[in-house]
Amino acid sequence: MKHHDWFKKSIPLIASENITSPAVDEACVSDFSHRYAEGWSGERVYAGCTFIDQIEDICMDLTREYFNCIHADVRPVSGVVANLVMYNAFTSDNNGKMCCMAIVRGGHISHGPRFAKSGREIFGTAGTTRGINVEYLAFDNDEMNLDIDASAKVIREFEPELLLFGGSVFLFPHPVKELGDVAKEVGAYVGYDAAHVAGLIGSGYFQDPLREGADVMTMSTHKTLPGPQHGALVSNREDLIDKLRSCAFPALLSNHHLHNVAGLAIAVAEMLEFGKEYHKNVIDNAKALGQALYERGINVLMEHKGFTESHQIVVDITEFEKTIGLGGDIEKILEKANIILNRNLLPYDIAQGRHYQNPGGLRIGTSEITRLGMGKNEMTDIAELIKKLIIEKKDPKKIRDEVIEFRKEFQEIKYCFQTPNKAYEYLKFY
Numbered sequence: 001m002k003h004h005d006w007f008k009k010s011i012p013l014i015a016s017e018n019i020t021s022p023a024v025d026e027a028c029v030s031d032f033s034h035r036y037a038e039g040w041s042g043e044r045v046y047a048g049c050t051f052i053d054q055i056e057d058i059c060m061d062l063t064r065e066y067f068n069c070i071h072a073d074v075r076p077v078s079g080v081v082a083n084l085v086m087y088n089a090f091t092s093d094n095n096g097k098m099c100c101m102a103i104v105r106g107g108h109i110s111h112g113p114r115f116a117k118s119g120r121e122i123f124g125t126a127g128t129t130r131g132i133n134v135e136y137l138a139f140d141n142d143e144m145n146l147d148i149d150a151s152a153k154v155i156r157e158f159e160p161e162l163l164l165f166g167g168s169v170f171l172f173p174h175p176v177k178e179l180g181d182v183a184k185e186v187g188a189y190v191g192y193d194a195a196h197v198a199g200l201i202g203s204g205y206f207q208d209p210l211r212e213g214a215d216v217m218t219m220s221t222h223k224t225l226p227g228p229q230h231g232a233l234v235s236n237r238e239d240l241i242d243k244l245r246s247c248a249f250p251a252l253l254s255n256h257h258l259h260n261v262a263g264l265a266i267a268v269a270e271m272l273e274f275g276k277e278y279h280k281n282v283i284d285n286a287k288a289l290g291q292a293l294y295e296r297g298i299n300v301l302m303e304h305k306g307f308t309e310s311h312q313i314v315v316d317i318t319e320f321e322k323t324i325g326l327g328g329d330i331e332k333i334l335e336k337a338n339i340i341l342n343r344n345l346l347p348y349d350i351a352q353g354r355h356y357q358n359p360g361g362l363r364i365g366t367s368e369i370t371r372l373g374m375g376k377n378e379m380t381d382i383a384e385l386i387k388k389l390i391i392e393k394k395d396p397k398k399i400r401d402e403v404i405e406f407r408k409e410f411q412e413i414k415y416c417f418q419t420p421n422k423a424y425e426y427l428k429f430y
């Protein structure tokens with residue numbers, strides 16, 4: 001109860017989070033959470049799956065439509081599990097090879113090797129669970145994106161089996177076409193981890209990996225795509241479908257959290273209906289918040305590119321080290337004022353001697369505040385509140401009262417079916 005109360009009175013800015021609609025919630029808290037349905041729809045290993053199959057079929061139909069593709073597997077129970085399906089399909093059982101973005105540049109721990117170059121054990125998922133040898137692509141700190149020429153060289157020299165795009169710090173579309181062509185020269189598959197940007201892609205903004213050369217795209221279903229916590233994998237490669245299916249079940253899954261499949265069906269329907277408007281506003285708000293913070297003297301990265309083309313912005317707060325501290329310190333101060341956001345490693349932090357516990361950056365996302373109905377004016381209000389805390393060093397307890405007052409107007413979830421019945425009406429046609 002305390003948690004719920006706190007989050008109704010806060011400004012939620014974590015880029016990997018979002019909130020679900022009442023219709024999605026009804027599907028998720030249902031009898032489906034008591035049931036099992038191993039296998040593919042129509043080929044189950046359990047009885048009692050009549051309606052579960054119908055719902056999963058609908059969920060796959062909607063997901064294929066949203067991402068314009070011929071294969072959607074909605075069984076992976078999270079983004080990491082969807083990545084494991086992809087690793088199973090595309091890398092060797094022993095000494096597999098993958099190229100991806102470095103974790104300190106915004107890559108995800110699920111892409112990581114077991115050991116860092118230094119020999120230190122870091123237990124990245126790809127290395128630890130699948131024994132994959134990981135070579136990092138080159139990154140251009142000034143553009144906050146992969147360096148195409150230098151990365152092409154890495155791919156030609158390392159000859160990976162899988163080239164993986166995507167990450168958790170993700171401001172600009174990755175060069176899927178350019179580097180995907182190089183990957184194909186060396187016989188590698190191309191994967192795209194859309195955990196963060198799936199909603200932006202489905203609604204037609206950002207980039208379109210399946211058209212740009214990606215063989216598969218994996219995702220979490222709860223970041224810019226505002227569904228329940230779950231995962232999915234999509235592809236347009238007819239010849240890979242059987243393999244991809246088997247690499248999910250039986251290779252990795254038993255039960256696949258049927259209540260979340262039901263919730264996901266509704267969330268994807270909502271995005272087919274409201275996603276164009278929602279995700280345009282998410283991106284506009286991210287740019288507006290970047291501009292508003294920048295004008296107030298806060299060093300938002302990538303001003304020369306309009307700060308971002310996604311739902312997130314990255315802020316360099318190293319100039320405040322002497323006055324109020326670094327990312328970890330600032331995260332705590334803002335949390336006391338009910339502004340919830342994440343510290344984040346900057347691409348140059350490690351080189352400059354900073355650590356992920358207290359890095360030089362913050363990552364700020366606009367998916368959830370947009371869903372609560374906030375727009376450009378509110379981005380200015382939020383920038384002002386952050387300025388009061390970071391630059392003017394105002395007492396967080398005082399600012400918290402302002403945050404609670406500010407949030408009172410924004411209690412309803414937008415861009416969704418307002419009642420479960422509206423959702424069911426829509427789904428009837430599938």
Ligand SMILES: *Cc1c(COP(=O)(O)O)cnc(C)c1O
Binds near residue numbers: 081166220
């Ligand atoms: C969040 C994230 C994941 C993990 O997703 P889960 O659904 O939490 O398992 C994977 N890859 C990237 C790039 C992410 O940002």
